[in-house]
Amino acid sequence: MHKNLYDVRGKTTNISRLASFDQWAFLHMVFYRIAIFASIAYGILVLLWYAVPGLDFEVKVATALIWILFTPQVFAARKAIVMTLSKGMAFGHLNTEFEKTYKAKYHPLGGALIVLPYIATAIWILGFFAMLVWWSL
Amino acid sequence: MMEFSRMWLFYAAMIGVPILMFLIAILSYFTVFDPLKYLLGILLGIGSLIYGALGFREVFIHG
DSSP states (O other): OOOOSEETTEETTOTTTTTTTOHHHHHHHHHHHHHHHHHHHHHHHHHHHTTSSSOHHHHHHHHHHHHHHHHHHHHHHHHHHHHHHTTTTTTOOOOHHHHHHHHHHHOTTGGGGGHHHHHHHHHHHHHHHHHHHHOOO | OOOOOHHHHHHHHHHHHHHHHHHHHHHTTOGGGHHHHHHHHHHHHHHHHHHHHHHHIIIIIIO
């Protein structure tokens, strides 16, 4: 399976094409693409800490940077789970008439699960400050 | 019954690394957990490499 070069939005390599109509998706995409390479470098640095003494400060700084880069992904991963668990009731862009019927028949809890990703992200952000003060391997 | 989807495995891997980071940050406050933290750090390093590899595959190879 190879990557298509064009889709309905134009050239797939044009990473700015989301910015005009979905700013959150654009932000998430930029953070994610940086995090891909940063995560590999971070993994190497963390494993290097076990072999080379005196890398505590470098690991802590790198952890802070990775923590920031991961934040949109933390939200997005929990959003995906909640969307799946609620069968689209939470975060799904469903036709309103269909949504009302579907919710009544299959998912009385409806979109209440929508709060979970926000709570998880808030805990993640609080954890950042805890990490700044406490972190050590 | 929910059908099994490989996307769940992908998101489970993606979720694991931030959870490990969060756990280590909290456990760092309690010195009694230092041996556990030492082991979790190894998982974190390996997990971060997997995270980057999976992300690279998703974005740049399969789309």
